[in-house]
Amino acid sequence: AQSVTQLGSHVSVSEGALVLLRCNYSSSVPPYLFWYVQYPNQGLQLLLKYTSAATLVKGINGFEAEFKKSETSFHLTKPSAHMSDAAEYFCAVSDTSGTYKYIFGTGTRLKVLA
Amino acid sequence: DSGVTQTPKHLITATGQRVTLRCSPRSGDLSVYWYQQSLDQGLQFLIQYYNGEERAKGNILERFSAQQFPDLHSELNLSSLELGDSALYFCASSSGQTFGNTIYFGEGSWLTVV
Numbered sequence: 001a002q003s004v005t006q007l008g009s010h011v012s013v014s015e016g017a018l019v020l021l022r023c024n025y026s027s028s029v030p031p032y033l034f035w036y037v038q039y040p041n042q043g044l045q046l047l048l049k050y051t052s053a054a055t056l057v058k059g060i061n062g063f064e065a066e067f068k069k070s071e072t073s074f075h076l077t078k079p080s081a082h083m084s085d086a087a088e089y090f091c092a093v094s095d096t097s098g099t100y101k102y103i104f105g106t107g108t109r110l111k112v113l114a
Numbered sequence: 115d116s117g118v119t120q121t122p123k124h125l126i127t128a129t130g131q132r133v134t135l136r137c138s139p140r141s142g143d144l145s146v147y148w149y150q151q152s153l154d155q156g157l158q159f160l161i162q163y164y165n166g167e168e169r170a171k172g173n174i175l176e177r178f179s180a181q182q183f184p185d186l187h188s189e190l191n192l193s194s195l196e197l198g199d200s201a202l203y204f205c206a207s208s209s210g211q212t213f214g215n216t217i218y219f220g221e222g223s224w225l226t227v228v
């Protein structure tokens with residue numbers, strides 16, 4: 001079965017600093033991977049997704065993620081944090097075993113300090 | 115705006131009662147997913163429907179049921195409610211026809227059981 005693990009339920013960075021949110025996946029087949037963001041009192045919004053076309057995926061709001069098969073990782077980064085980036089971020093994997101389920105990690109809450 | 119519409123946005127009800135949450139997927143999407151988000155359990159997959167048929171089942175309690183109607187809208191029925199059922203319930207939709215489709219989330223229905 002496929003799964004994702006997000007390391008760090010809370011991450012704090014200073015405004016202007018690098019954002020790094022970690023996600024490791026488990027899959028016996030090439031996965032489809034996603035990052036979603038949830039702002040307070042809102043639904044989840046797609047940031048970016050990996051579908052094997054390119055290992056470095058660029059998303060919205062300056063975020064990007066790199067698929068590393070050797071490390072089974074799909075970490076999310078942004079060079080310079082803005083106050084508006086404060087939110088909860090979820091990594092997800094699409095189940096390709098036939099069920100079409102999407103399995104989400106436990107989320108990482110990003111706090112941006114002024 | 116993701117195009118996924120959920121009603122009601124907020125609901126307060128007493129233990130033992132029954133409620134129905136409604137979801138209209140994005141235009142053209144055949145697949146509907148239900149997720150439960152709570153503080154202690156994170157984002158839990160409940161159930162998925164594709165074109166009216168149940169396709170995948172997750173951690174859905176027997177007290178909960180769902181269906182997808184011919185017009186593709188979906189309802190999640192929660193009965194014999196307990197305090198622990200208080201959560202944010204999300205509906206999401208996708209075309210559902212290939213692996214790795216993006217799923218789009220509604221803004222959720224906040225359920226409070228008192």
